[in-house]
Amino acid sequence: MTKYQKIIIYLILFFGLILGLVSIFFFGDAHIDNEWGVMLDVLEKENILSIRRVEGEYVPNIFMPPLYPIFLFIVKKLLFGLDILVISIQLIQLLLFLLSAVIMNKILILFFSNNLANFGTFIFTFFPLNLYAIGQISSIIVQVFLIISFIYFFIKIYETYLFKNVVLFSLSAGFLMLLRGEFFILFFFSLFYLFLKGKNFKSIILSALITLLIISPYLWRNYKIFNVITITKSTGFNLLKGNNPLSNVEGIPLSPDASELMKVVPRLEEEINNIGLVKNYDLIIDKIFLSKAINFIKENPKKYIILYFKKFLSFTFIDIESKQPNYYSLFHTIPKIIISITTCLSAITLFNFRLSLYNFFILYYFLNIGLFSFFFILPRYSLSLLPVQIILSMFLIKKIKFFPLSLK
Numbered sequence: 441m442t443k444y445q446k447i448i449i450y451l452i453l454f455f456g457l458i459l460g461l462v463s464i465f466f467f468g469d470a471h472i473d474n475e476w477g478v479m480l481d482v483l484e485k486e487n488i489l490s491i492r493r494v495e496g497e498y499v500p501n502i503f504m505p506p507l508y509p510i511f512l513f514i515v516k517k518l519l520f521g522l523d524i525l526v527i528s529i530q531l532i533q534l535l536l537f538l539l540s541a542v543i544m545n546k547i548l549i550l551f552f553s554n555n556l557a558n559f560g561t562f563i564f565t566f567f568p569l570n571l572y573a574i575g576q577i578s579s580i581i582v583q584v585f586l587i588i589s590f591i592y593f594f595i596k597i598y599e600t601y602l603f604k605n606v607v608l609f610s611l612s613a614g615f616l617m618l619l620r621g622e623f624f625i626l627f628f629f630s631l632f633y634l635f636l637k638g639k640n641f642k643s644i645i646l647s648a649l650i651t652l653l654i655i656s657p658y659l660w661r662n663y664k665i666f667n668v669i670t671i672t673k674s675t676g677f678n679l680l681k682g683n684n685p686l687s688n689v690e691g692i693p694l695s696p697d698a699s700e701l702m703k704v705v706p707r708l709e710e711e712i713n714n715i716g717l718v719k720n721y722d723l724i725i726d727k728i729f730l731s732k733a734i735n736f737i738k739e740n741p742k743k744y745i746i747l748y749f750k751k752f753l754s755f756t757f758i759d760i761e762s763k764q765p766n767y768y769s770l771f772h773t774i775p776k777i778i779i780s781i782t783t784c785l786s787a788i789t790l791f792n793f794r795l796s797l798y799n800f801f802i803l804y805y806f807l808n809i810g811l812f813s814f815f816f817i818l819p820r821y822s823l824s825l826l827p828v829q830i831i832l833s834m835f836l837i838k839k840i841k842f843f844p845l846s847l848k
Contacts, residue, residue: 445558452562455566457538471526492725499717500719501722508619529577564826570584579619583824589612594800601643611654631644631648689750691816
């Protein structure tokens, strides 16, 4: 990397820092609300991970993944009672955002010229939804950081075995599972891809063992309480939210107790009220949600198949029926449409049936979309796709030489 190119990346990071601070000041959350606020408050006062209260008592959580509320709790404890929790969380997220940009640049340099890598880093850093998310009390910035780390170290162990890279790959995978319970599917897909490619079998086994070691304390906790080996059990809730008579692409504004559905889902209120105060309340209620969702799908499969493809297209491109505030802002829609189109064009024109890193990115991308489309799609979910979208889009630019850059 030349001195000029280093200056460019430093300028990108500097202005990313400035715009991140602007985003926090003008658009950042003022409080820790919704499920994160509840879980943090209960963890602090009751010393229990919980989001539901039954008959005046909090029941153990298996509904929400644990990493982000634990992250909030640790930061609050480190502040020694200082009333600066929200801004502290936002500043940490800003730091993770900048670190993500640095790792994104490292990924792109592996495939492209420094100029094209800096261009991709520029897109990542100044992508409006990415900047907006810095100030939100949400796990998405942490998730993006871990996804980029996961991708980077996957590439490293794909190319050659190094113990350090396997450990860091496994750490990012383990934390991602504790942040998003469904990530285990993407992790096993990645290991299976390495296996098919004939990569070092020792690295695959070692990665699986290290990742299991990271998540095992929470697996053991859930086994003791719920008698199941899992990180989360929210499939029923998520499936019902995205597949019921009132749902659209974004599902419905469904609270953990599903009070919004009581009037339209047959016997739901009665079945929930009959659970009573039991420690495995979360597990039982999710089974009820799952059975209701499956019944709706069985009653009208055509409707929910069509809805699935609407979700798929909305996640891939844009939701034309969104109810989210400011969703149709040009600062959101134009960048999202452009990156989505270039990603799909890249996949269509460059995909082949070889086992390569490029094809891994394509399969990883569409596996994400296909998985989430079973449930519901919220605008922030698209940020988890942004790193792979940028990589695929840069491959397209490299292929067609869209503008004069020095390409590898």
